[in-house]
Amino acid sequence: MARRWDSPCGGQLLGRERVLTPIVEFDSIGLRYGTGAEVLRDLDFRLSKGGFYFLTGPSGAGKTSLLKLLYLAQRPTRGRLALFGEELSDAARDSLPAFRRRIGVVFQDFRLIRHLSAFDNVALPLRISGASEQEVEGPVREMLAWVGLADRASARPPTLSGGEQQRVAIARAVINRPELLVADEPTGNVDADMAKRLLHLFTTLNGLGTTVVVATHDVGLISATPGAQMIRLENGAMIDRTGLLKNPPQQRGEH
């Protein structure tokens, strides 16, 4: 679904109008857990297909909650949320798995299944999508090699270091070539070299058309990704609205 839309900064797109395809649309989104106070308030933004976004903000600002909305682990308590052009705020529960399969998620706590090997953890999205074992074997081996864990394929998460677990989690998130990749502090447990490699993986995927949203405190990561856009949250609300979409994907010449 292509539609004409504007950035939150309202007509400041360097004097040009663009037709962009939004992959994520938040309209007046609010989120509260139970009867507590709202942890996210009045979020209005759109993320364009093929964009690379950093989500920043202090601890407790609502980054993880926002990511949960993005990977459909949570429904907004108010407002309109659309992903891939489909309104999902009140979508039937049974329709959500199909959308989740188009999203790759790197959780802050990795969320690896402890009793499965690294290979099985990475293969899980493919198997859930119905891939045969023949279709699983090659891509999983390749992906494990890419994150430097070819020789650890049969190791279980408890026997892996924090950094290795994180790489398995990233491999699992991207194995299905997701249209939207959501990562919560993906470089928090890896050394600088590995962080650079992972960022390269993300930008490569982004170059192939995947929209990437990374929540991070790592200023180095942000500065190493020229052209990426930034969403800043504070106290559950977006601030620095002009920051978002300052560099739409087309301007980076990547798509």
Next chain:
Amino acid sequence: MFDWLFASPAERRLLGTRPLSGPTPWVIAIMTFSIMIVAAAGLALADTASRVATGVQARYSVQIPDGNARLPATLQAIRATPGVSNAEAVPEADMRQVLERWLGPAGAAADLPVPALINFDARPGADVQAIEGRLQAAAPGAKVIAHRDSLGPLLNSLRALQWVAGALVLLLGGACAAAVVLAARGALDTHRFTIEVMHGIGATDVQVTNLFQRKIAIDALIGSLLGGIAAALVLLGLAAGASFAGELLGGATLGVTDLVILGLIPLALTGLATWVARRAVLSTLRTAI
């Protein structure tokens, strides 16, 4: 329909548990054992009641109040009556033996008047009132007693016990289903993390349910077979050793149909457990986002 039954090795690894690793198989084994014993007792009672009812349905006794003097003439009259078969006089010695049980040695006293008794069977469709009329002519004051009336309370008790056995089977089946629901919820709780990850990656409720349904089906099959084998051994022991069950193997008390019903109980319980597990897992998963 039976996709859930077939899982790849990778799918089997997802729950990371082996069969017989939890209490479910053992609970189902105990339930199966209890249900089979109760069901066997109920079926044996049903068979006994049926045989007693059939045996006494057409059986009558004629009581001649003034003793043996009129017995031969009365017996002859009964035998000549249309619709009567197998008319036999009860020997006086047998009558006195019965009386002795109630009266002690006085029952054998020669001066104790003993009523004469004739047993006969009425053919199907026979007019018992007409028979009784002819008897009155041959032996005034003779009384015809239908065995089904005198054994009625016993038959009613047997039938009541059958219903009790049936109700117990249903109750135990319900308890088995409840145990499976608890086991399914426990398993969901144990594997909550795995389920959350699977859901997050795009697994459907049906995919998750299939894993649990298959695990519980295997546990239930193993448990019900163990319970079934134990119950069969106990029934064989009873049949071989106890007098009341002495006819079990001969088929007098448990027929082929009864044995087939008993043999199907483990399979029925496995099916019940599998169905209940699927419903329980699906309904629990639907409470998640």
